[in-house]
Structures are given as C-alpha cells and as structure tokens.
Amino acid sequence: MKRHRLAMLFAFAGAAAAGHAQDYTFELISTEEIDLLSDAVNTPAFFIGNNPSSIAFDGGSAYIGGFANFSDPIPGVQVVQVLDFLLGTDGRSFAVVEGSLAGSPSPVSNFRGWTGLDWDSERGLLGTVDFGSSGASEQVRVFNFKQSTLGGFLDTLDLKATSIDLRGIAGPSWDRGFNGEGFGSDGPVVASVLDPFTGPADEKNGPFGHVLPDEPDLGDPIPDLDSFVTAYFPPSGPALIQPDTSTLWRDLDIDPNTGDMAARAANILILGTRGADGLISSSVTVGTDNAPFVSGQNVAILHGLMDGDMVVYNDRALTSGGQAFGDVVKFVDKSGNAMSVDIVDSAGDAVSFPAGVGYYDFAWDEASQTLLILDFAARDVYVLQPFMGTSCPCDSPANLNCDDSLNFFDIAAYIQNFNAGDPSADLAEPFGSLNFFDVVAYIGLFNAGCP
Numbered sequence: 123m124k125r126h127r128l129a130m131l132f133a134f135a136g137a138a139a140a141g142h143a144q145d146y147t148f149e150l151i152s153t154e155e156i157d158l159l160s161d162a163v164n165t166p167a168f169f170i171g172n173n174p175s176s177i178a179f180d181g182g183s184a185y186i187g188g189f190a191n192f193s194d195p196i197p198g199v200q201v202v203q204v205l206d207f208l209l210g211t212d213g214r215s216f217a218v219v220e221g222s223l224a225g226s227p228s229p230v231s232n233f234r235g236w237t238g239l240d241w242d243s244e245r246g247l248l249g250t251v252d253f254g255s256s257g258a259s260e261q262v263r264v265f266n267f268k269q270s271t272l273g274g275f276l277d278t279l280d281l282k283a284t285s286i287d288l289r290g291i292a293g294p295s296w297d298r299g300f301n302g303e304g305f306g307s308d309g310p311v312v313a314s315v316l317d318p319f320t321g322p323a324d325e326k327n328g329p330f331g332h333v334l335p336d337e338p339d340l341g342d343p344i345p346d347l348d349s350f351v352t353a354y355f356p357p358s359g360p361a362l363i364q365p366d367t368s369t370l371w372r373d374l375d376i377d378p379n380t381g382d383m384a385a386r387a388a389n390i391l392i393l394g395t396r397g398a399d400g401l402i403s404s405s406v407t408v409g410t411d412n413a414p415f416v417s418g419q420n421v422a423i424l425h426g427l428m429d430g431d432m433v434v435y436n437d438r439a440l441t442s443g444g445q446a447f448g449d450v451v452k453f454v455d456k457s458g459n460a461m462s463v464d465i466v467d468s469a470g471d472a473v474s475f476p477a478g479v480g481y482y483d484f485a486w487d488e489a490s491q492t493l494l495i496l497d498f499a500a501r502d503v504y505v506l507q508p509f510m511g512t513s514c515p516c517d518s519p520a521n522l523n524c525d526d527s528l529n530f531f532d533i534a535a536y537i538q539n540f541n542a543g544d545p546s547a548d549l550a551e552p553f554g555s556l557n558f559f560d561v562v563a564y565i566g567l568f569n570a571g572c573p
Contacts, residue, residue: 145461146432146453147509148493150473152210154503159186159202168216171199171235175418176293177496177503178239178247179485183207184494184503185219185247187236198225199235201249201265203275208492208505219265221278224251233417238293238373238483245311245334247275250290252417261290262315264334281313281332288330292316292371292386293420293483297331300381300396309333316371316385329374329383372419377431382456384421389413389439391421393458406458413439422484423456424493428508431456434493438480443499447475451482451495470512470571476500514572520564521572528568536564 162169171188178185184207188199201222205215224230231254239249247265264279281288297314304310312331372386381396390409397403413419421435436450453461467473481498495504516524522535539547540556547556549563 145463146429147464147466148506149509150465150467151492151505151507152208154207154505155211155501156186156204156503157501159204160188160501162196168202168218169200170202171196171230173481173498174496174501174503175481175483175498176201176236176239176249177483177485177494178241178249179207179487179492179494180241180243181487181490181492184485185239185241186496186503187222187239187249187251189235189498190225190230190232191235192232195232196225196230198223199230199251200224201236201239201247207503217275219247220275221263221265222249222275224253224260237290237417238420239485240293240295240375241485242296242311242378245296245313248281248294248296248313250292250294250315252290256289256317257287258289259287262288262294262313264313279334281315281334288315288317290315291417293373293375295329295374295376295383296378297329297376298378298381300398300400302379302381305331305333314374314376316374329376329385370414372417373421375421375423377423377425379425382423384423384433384435386419386421386435387411387414389416389419389437391433391435391454391458393433393454393456395456408454408458409437410439416441418481418483418498420483422486422493424486426488426491428491432461434484434495436480436482441479441481443479444477445480446477450478450480464509465506466509468512470509475504512572518572520567520570528572533568 156174158165159168159170159174160172170186172191173189174186175189176187182205184204185201186204187201190196190199201219203217203219205217206213224236234252234254236249236251239247241247245264249265250262253261260280262281264281265275266279292315294313294315297312298310299305305312312333314329314331316329370388375384376382383394383396383402385392388411390407390411392405392407394402394405416438419436419438421433424432424434433454433456435452437452438450453463455461465473475497478497478499483496483498485494485496486492491507493506495506497504511527514521514527520528520532522532522539525531536547540561543556547564548554548560550559
C-alpha cells in the first residue's frame with residue numbers, strides 16, 4: 123500500500139513538472155543592437171536603409187539588408203556584412219557587400235528593399251530586393267563569396283532568367299535537392315526563387331531553381347549574364363507548393379539535408395516534403411490565407427537541431443504596432459504541429475521582448491546551433507541557442523544522486539531511501555517517522571528545482 127501511494131504521489135509530481143514543461147527551450151545568448159546600420163548621418167558608408175529587413179548568417183558574419191520605411195524616398199538600400207557578429211559591438215567591423223546597393227542614383231520607393239538573404243558555404247550570398255515591378259532587372263542577385271582581405275565581396279552576379287527579370291518580392295533559398303544530393307551534372311547547389319508575376323498561371327507555384335555558372339576565381343572576369351542557364355526543378359515542372367487563394371509569395375527556405383521546403387504566402391505557411399524524384403510528395407498548410415498584401419512574412423527551417431528539426435515563422439496579418447513577440451513568432455514541427463517554445467536567460471528564467479510590428483526575419487546556422495531573429499522595428503538581433511540547463515549543485519536538497527540535474531533518478535533515489543527507512547528521507551514533522559508528509563516535502567523540493 124505504501125509503495126502504491128508513493129507511485130501515485132510521484133506520478134503527480136511528474137505531472138506537475140510536465141505541466142510547466144515546453145516542447146523546446148532556447149537560451150537568449152545576447153541581444154545585438156544594429157541601430158547604427160539604419161543611421162544615415164553617423165554611418166553613411168554602411169547605411170542599409172531605415173530598418174533592417176533581412177538577415178543571413180555564416181557562423182561568423184551576419185549579413186543584413188535594409189528597407190525604405192519612410193514617407194520620403196531614400197537614396198538607396200544595401201546589404202552590410204557585420205564581421206565577428208557574436209563578439210559584440212567592441213569586436214565588430216563592417217564591410218559593404220559590393221554590388222548590393224539598390225536604388226541609386228534613382229531613389230528607392232517607400233516600402234521597398236531587401237526581402238531575403240541566404241548563405242551557402244560553397245556559393246556565398248543569395249539575395250532578393252523588391253523594386254515594386256517585375257520589369258526591373260537585378261532584383262535577384264548572387265554575390266561572389268571569395269572575399270578580399272578587407273572582408274568585402276569583390277563581385278556581384280545578377281541572377282535572371284533568359285527572357286524575364288524576376289521580381290524580388292519573396293526571399294530566396296539555396297537548394298541542394300532531395301537529401302542534399304544535388305542536381306547531377308548541373309551541380310550540387312542551385313538558387314531557388316519564388317515569383318508570382320511571370321509565366322503562365324499554372325507555373326506560379328515555384329520554386330524555380332536556377333543553375334549558376336561556375337564561381338569565378340579572384341581576378342577572373344564575371345561570367346556573361348546573358349549566358350545564365352535557367353532550369354526549373356524538378357525537371358517535370360515547378361515543385362508543388364502552392365497557396366490556397368493567393369500567389370503573393372513572401373519567403374522560401376529549403377532544408378539542405380533533406381530538400382524539404384517551407385514557404386510563405388498571404389500569411390500562411392506551406393510545408394512540403396520532397397520525394398526522391400524531386401517533387402513535393404506531400405504538403406501541409408498552417409494558418410489562414412488572410413494577408414496577401416502584407417510584406418515581411420518569413421520562415422526558416424531549423425535543420426539539424428538538437429532533438430529534432432522544427433520551423434520558425436512570423437504570423438503577420440497586420441502591419442500595425444504593438445504586436446507582442448510571443449503572439450507573432452511561432453514554432454511548428456515539420457508536419458505543421460504547433461510547438462511550445464520557451465526563451466530563457468542563462469539562469470533559466472523567461473525573457474521578454476519588446477512589442478513590434480510583426481516583422482521578423484530568421485537565420486539558422488546548424489554548425490553552431492544558432493538562431494538569429496531580426497527585429498525590424500526594434501532594430502535588434504536576438505541570438506538564441508538551445509538551452510542546456512543550469513547546473514544543479516550537488517548539495518541541492520533534491521539532487522540525491524549528485525548528477526548536476528533533477529530527474530527521475532533523483533525521485534527513484536528518494537523512493538529507495540523512503541522504503542528502506544533511511545533517516546535522510548525524514549523531511550517533515552513529525553520527525554522520527556516516515557509518512558505522507560515527508561513525501562510531500564520532497565515533492566516540494568523537487569518541483570522547486572535547483573537554486
């Protein structure tokens with residue numbers, strides 16, 4: 123009877139702990155201010171635009187593109203490389219991504235700018251900038267990743283189709299194909315984009331994968347832009363990731379390990395599973411198709427994440443201020459099931475973020491397990507990594523097996539001590555006997571956690 127009661131009580135203790143548990147927990151490593159990149163007066167050489175709108179990360183440098191978000195047109199928007207980004211403001215240096223300036227000499231219209239960036243270790247930086255029309259050239263660009271000694275980019279390659287200039291309304295993604303196997307003789311990596319305005323209606327699904335020329339060596343001339351080979355992948359036609367009622371695409375991310383895709387359109391999230399033939403074998407839709415004309419709806423696949431992949435996106439149906447971070451930034455698994463995610467500090471305490479306009483962009487680095495969340499309104503970047511837990515001192519009253527954490531083994535140790543009549547299990551009055559109140563006292567210590 124005593125053991126049955128103990129089992130019931132500790133089941134209750136486990137249930138209490140589970141009630142506060144999250145599917146996943148990230149630690150906020152730092153909040154990196156990038157206001158200066160939006161300050162045309164004090165940093166004219168590195169001025170990106172009024173607000174940061176897109177971000178990529180190579181594990182060391184962050185690449186930040188800007189947006190024209192002011193009543194009057196501004197001279198131009200560009201991308202800036204922030205070297206040694208995680209070292210903080212004292213250790214950083216900056217370099218303009220050469221060839222990224224858009225709008226000059228003509229001004230950039232309001233609500234236009236860099237809509238997406240993506241990094242690949244072999245091919246460099248891929249970006250899209252929106253000029254407001256599909257007739258303008260140079261809205262999808264690839265930057266030569268072979269860097270000079272100053273850390274800047276030497277050349278820019280303008281990605282375009284053979285007969286059309288794609289509009290950069292949606293963020294791009296590098297694509298390594300099904301299970302990362304590449305595309306045969308066409309190479310291991312293609313540049314994939316979404317475009318809702320060109321081609322027949324039934325070809326507005328996307329994404330369109332573009333085969334690039336070989337990366338030029340330092341000092342070599344840039345390949346002739348007219349010689350770009352454009353291919354649609356899979357070979358039988360565009361992969362079927364299609365919004366229900368709108369073709370205003372906003373963002374794309376492709377898992378380099380599996381080839382699975384995530385895309386945004388009209389504020390819905392479309393998740394596609396890729397088959398061996400390159401086609402999307404199945405897809406799920408998350409959310410309501412309710413905002414086809416709202417920009418800044420973004421997504422990232424957190425591939426290779428500890429304990430399983432997930433997807434992060436921003437639920438942005440409105441452009442108004444005062445939108446709470448927790449109501450906008452959402453996480454799902456790759457099947458579209460909502461995930462409960464905590465963001466904590468190094469002590470395990472919950473952290474809060476300022477309200478904004480719902481505009482966030484995301485960059486994920488698998489090697490360092492680092493997620494960057496770019497806050498358009500606050501002009502900050504939140505640096506997150508998986509929370510590894512706080513160390514539990516050996517002398518913590520609930521840490522009975524002294525293994526730096528509280529878990530089932532501590533509960534088992536207490537049950538063993540209690541059943542053996544060990545005086546160490548005598549935690550509550552009346553002292554000198556073991557009973558229900560001792561068990562309740564240990565449950566309280568366990569649920570209180572480590573100091």
